[in-house]
Amino acid sequence: MLSRMGLGDDAIIAKIESEKTVFDLTTDQMIELKSKGVSSNVIASMLSTGANATPQYSMDSPDPNVPHPAGVYLLTGSGADARMQRMNATVSSQAKTGGIFGYALTGGLASASVKVAIQDETSPVQATTKPVFYFFFDQARDQAASNAWASGANTSVQSPAEFTLVELDKKKGRREARVGSMNIAGAKSGVMDKDRISFHYEMVRPGVYEVKADSVMEPGEYGFIFSLGGGGTAGAMTARIFDFSVR
Incomplete structure (x- = not known):
């Protein structure tokens, strides 16, 4: 874990943004990360990747809960x-x-x-x-x-x-x-x-x-x-x- 290595929030957040990894954190996962020393700013950055992610569309999935083009x-x-x-x-x-x-x-x-x-x-x-x-x-x-x-x-x-x-x-x-x-x-x-x-x-x-x-x-x-x-x-x-x- 980068936070355990003493890297600052700015470096960890920059790493998250550069790799464009999408994090979908549950409440329990957020609590666990906080207990391990991950700062609130880093957790917020991880959450923002999911909010800003481009949805993966399907053209033919029969499930209406799957995103489709309008x-x-x-x-x-x-x-x-x-x-x-x-x-x-x-x-x-x-x-x-x-x-x-x-x-x-x-x-x-x-x-x-x-x-x-x-x-x-x-x-x-x-x-x-x-x-x-x-x-x-x-x-x-x-x-x-x-x-x-x-x-x-x-x-x-x-x-x-x-x-x-x-x-x-x-x-x-x-x-x-x-x-x-x-x-x-x-x-x-x-x-x-x-x-x-x-x-x-x-x-x-x-x-x-x-x-x-x-x-x-x-x-x-x-x-x-x-x-x-x-x-x-x-x-x-x-x-x-x-x-x-x-x-």
């Missing part, structure tokens, strides 16, 4: 084969207005809908009818390293409550979701209430949530959508959808 994950498999699959957000490829003929013909009495479209007819992420998702959100020290939520005004997201789960309409070469409407009475932006699929979430630990749909999901195309940065087609063009298929 994002949305689908839990796949079971038992020893369980894995988390990170879902990359699909950015809207176009925005369109539907029902515009009826809107014009009735002088705005009939509603026109604003739709966001994403490419491809199906998602590469395949889920069961009872999917389980995990949302890992940015912590302050990780925001510079992650752009999972970077879009429009929503560069920092705090909980699944900021997302909407919707079923996507499959079209030729694309999928669509209605994200607004307008008629003579005015315009509405955001997903309509009747288009939402209810889900619930539970905090596993700070910044990590388990998310499940409230009922069994029918086969089809779905997505968690957020970041409608503005109303109308402008907002639809900024949409990011964490899309998946139910088979």
